[in-house]
Every structure is written in C-alpha cells, then in structure tokens.
Amino acid sequence: MEEEKQYVSGFEMDRVRLAHAYIPYQQYTDHYTPARALKQGTLYPELYMPYQPGPRGYY
Amino acid sequence: MDRNRRPGSPVNVEMLREIMQLNFAMIETVLFLNTHPTCRPVLDLHNEFASRFNKLVERYQERYGPIYASYENAEYPWMWIEEPWPWEIKY
Amino acid sequence: MWEYKKILEYPANVRRQDPDYASLVVTQFGGPDGELAASLRYISQMYTMPIPEGKATLNNIGTEELAHFEIIGTLVYKLVEGIPADVLKNTRFAPHYAQHGRANYPADAFGNAWTASYIQSHEDPVASIQEDLAAEQKARATYEYLIDMSDDPAIIDTLSFLREREVVHFQRFGEVLDLLYDYMDDYEEWG
Ligand SMILES: [Fe+2]
DSSP: OOOOOOOOOOOGGGGGGTTTOOOOOOOOOOOOOOOHHHHHTTTTGGGGOOOOSSSSSSO | OOHHHHHHHOOHHHHHHHHHHHHHHHHHHHHHHOOOOOOOOHHHHHHHHHHHHHHHHHHHHHOOOOSSTOOTTOOOOTTTTEEEEOOGOOO | OOOSSSSSOOOOOOOOOOOOHHHTTTTHSSSTTEEEEHHHHHHGGGGGEEOOOOEEHHHHHHHHHHHHHHHHHHHHHHHHHOOOOHHHHSTTHHHHHHHHHHOOOOBTTTBOOOOOOOOOSSSSSSHHHHHHHHHHHHHHHOOOOOOHHHOOHHHHHHHHHHHHHHHHHHHHHHHHHHHHHHHHHHHHOOO
C-alpha cells in the first residue's frame, strides 16, 4: 500500500460558505490488517499521516 | 486468604497482542460507522472483527483469566483481581 | 455506563527508566491538551449534541481518550517504578515525588493540577465541535514536542500511536461538523 500524501477528489465546492470550516468526508477505500492498523494508529491507509519532523513541523 | 498463596494470573503476551489488534480494529470501524452508518463494506468488516475478537477473548479467558469482570465462567478463587494489570505487563 | 477491559489499547513499553521524561510526558495525563481533558470534554458535550452521529462520536472518542489516559499513566508508572528517592531527588521528578511519591497524579509538566478550566462545553454544537477539532490539533502538536524530546524508541512508538489517533479523531469531528451544517439547513427549512 502506498504511503504518500492522499488528496481527496470530489470535494463539493458549491456547498461551501464563507466563515465555515470544512473537512472533506472520508470515502472508504481500503483497510490495513489489524496488526498493521495497531502499529500505525489507524485502520485506514488514507488517514495514515505519520510525523515527519522538519522545518515545516507536523506532517 | 494468605497473600503469599495468591496464584497471580499467567499472561500470554502474544495472545494479548492479538486481542489488542482486533480491539483496535473495532475501535476504528466503530468511529467510521458513526459518521458513515450506511457503509456496507465497513459494517461487514466490523462484524468480522467483532466475531474474531469475541472468540479470541473467550479462549483467553478460559486459559488465563478474565478480560471482563462479567466473564460468566469465573472460577474459584475470584481471578479478576489477579496481577498483572495491563500497566504492569512488559509487552 | 462504562465497563473495563483488562487490556491496554496499545502495548505501551519503555526501554529504560527516566524520571526526567516522566515529568514531561505527564502533561498528556493531566495537562491542558492531555487525555483526561479530552475525555471529559467529549463525554460532557455529548448530552446536548442534536444529531445521533454526533452523540455517538463524542461518546466513543471520549471513551477512547480515557484508554489513552491509561496509556500515558502506564508510561509514567513504568518510567519511575521502584526508583529510590535518593535518585529521584536529583531529577525533574523530585517535586512530584515530594507531593505524590511515585503515584500518578493528573498535572501538567509544570506540576499544575488538572482543572476543568482546560475544557469547554457549549450547547451550540458547532462551537463545541470546533473546540474539539482544536483540541485534537493541540494534542497532536504536544505529542510531536514530546517525540522531539525523547530518544527512547519504545516511548516514541507509543507516542506516535497516540499522535495518529488525534489525526483520526480530527477527521471524525470534521465529518460531524459537516453533518451539523446539513442538520441546521434542514432545521431552517422545516422550522
Ligand atoms: Fe483524541
């Protein structure tokens, strides 16, 4: 399973309003094995965003 | 009861690890289903994890003592209190 | 109600004992962005959440945060377990030992006791969920600071797990926020 950043397509831009915060809805695609899920902290590859220390900080 | 006669409960860290893995997979399906209640594939996945988890916990409880205080086949003496507790185990 | 499972959510280990680090990581036990605050925030907010998805999400994430409280408690416990007072007195853990011995106590890295002032609970569901989104980000950032200051692979492993949980929780609260917008639009239409 690939581990690069996941971008979301199909975000409904016509629904967005000013002064509202939006997080795109997750669409189920795939899952890790329970063993790998526990190791990585999530069952869902598209949500696996490990800490990469660097000048920008976070992930 | 004489403190020194406390049996302590044996642990099987490998089996515990497998229980933790399935428990965690279920935490993830539950959170997802809460906001996606009509997602069939994850519902099916949840049922699969739940059934594997329950079977494994049952086997563990029969051999190594209760994971739940409500375990229905509790043996004499009362094993729930036996150490080690989860924070006392080296995983 | 709640029922205890005699397991940890994550198999938390430390490779070597370190009282100095215990006095830092304790902030996720009882600090402003710690797990106790997270749990009590969510399970306080759930009662008046107007949509079922929101009630369930607050209930289950609030429950999981209590399991994280236990994981951090395990780390602190293992970091100082059995270390004699004459060793502890020369570490950052000395003030903690003076007040609590080696018992766990919900305080931050400065020693300030946990307070409900760390959390907020609003009947306005959008206000509450945005507080929760912010809380998840602050907890994630705190885990990164704590990871930066550790060279124990076992601790980094556990803190990385907890950090990733904040990412997932953020996503779930984001989805609840979206559902709340729909709910309020319908409410406007049907009164
Ligand atoms: Fe969280």
